[in-house]
Amino acid sequence: MRILKTLGVLLLGLSLLASLAGCLTGGRRGGDSATTAYDLGLPPAVAAGETAWQLEVRAPAWLDGSAMIYRLAYADAAQWREFSQARWVAPPAGLLERRLQRLLGYGAAGQRGGCLLRLELDEFSQVFTGPHRSHALLQVRARWFDAGRKPLLVKTLRIEQAVPEDRAADAQSGVAALVEAVGMLAEQIAAQEKTLPAVCR
Numbered sequence: 001m002r003i004l005k006t007l008g009v010l011l012l013g014l015s016l017l018a019s020l021a022g023c024l025t026g027g028r029r030g031g032d033s034a035t036t037a038y039d040l041g042l043p044p045a046v047a048a049g050e051t052a053w054q055l056e057v058r059a060p061a062w063l064d065g066s067a068m069i070y071r072l073a074y075a076d077a078a079q080w081r082e083f084s085q086a087r088w089v090a091p092p093a094g095l096l097e098r099r100l101q102r103l104l105g106y107g108a109a110g111q112r113g114g115c116l117l118r119l120e121l122d123e124f125s126q127v128f129t130g131p132h133r134s135h136a137l138l139q140v141r142a143r144w145f146d147a148g149r150k151p152l153l154v155k156t157l158r159i160e161q162a163v164p165e166d167r168a169a170d171a172q173s174g175v176a177a178l179v180e181a182v183g184m185l186a187e188q189i190a191a192q193e194k195t196l197p198a199v200c201r
Contacts, residue, residue, distance in 0.1 A: 035086065038089065040178070051106060053104070053106045053117055054106060054114045054115070054117070055101055055108070055117050056097070057093045057121060058119070059124075064091050067088075070083060070127070071128065096124070103182075115145060115196075116145040117142065118142075119141070124137075124178065126177070132165055134162075134169070134174065136159075139158040140157050141155075142155050153192065155192065157189070163176075163177045
């Protein structure tokens with residue numbers, strides 16, 4: 001009986017430790033299995049023709065890393081969390097810059113001549129509005145400059161792309177939604193470009 005009682009206490013202790021280990025994830029969604037790295041997908045099959053525009057993407061310190069961020073808007077929208085089993089292969093600003101250059105035909109910032117589009121990345125995350133509802137959120141502050149770096153236009157661009165409800169808590173589906181959001185951002189940028197001086201087109 002004493003042996004059985006000791007075994008029971010030991011099993012209970014192990015169970016409690018396992019529960020604590022599952023809770024102490026540092027605000028991360030997921031368990032301890034291998035991490036999957038993501039980018040924004042394959043380059044477009046047909047790249048856009050080169051333009052007179054250059055592109056620069058900047059990001060705040062909290063987005064200057066490989067963590068994949070999500071928010072539980074239904075609990076505390078001000079708290080950002082990290083997926084524990086998914087990350088970006090590079091900081092989002094670099095991924096976004098490269099993808100938009102390919103989609104729009106823009107060159108890298110710093111080259112001589114040419115007009116400049118500077119994007120300040122405000123949000124690049126998956127937002128949960130309920131336990132089984134989420135969307136990708138991409139928001140940037142866009143600033144267009146002429147070749148002499150005279151400001152032409154300042155505009156906030158915000159895109160929300162829904163994640164299918166049956167996969168709302170899936171980081172992979174969140175990535176897919178962000179890829180779609182980047183494509184929509186490229187379309188918005190192209191539309192704004194048509195309103196700017198012809199010398200920059």
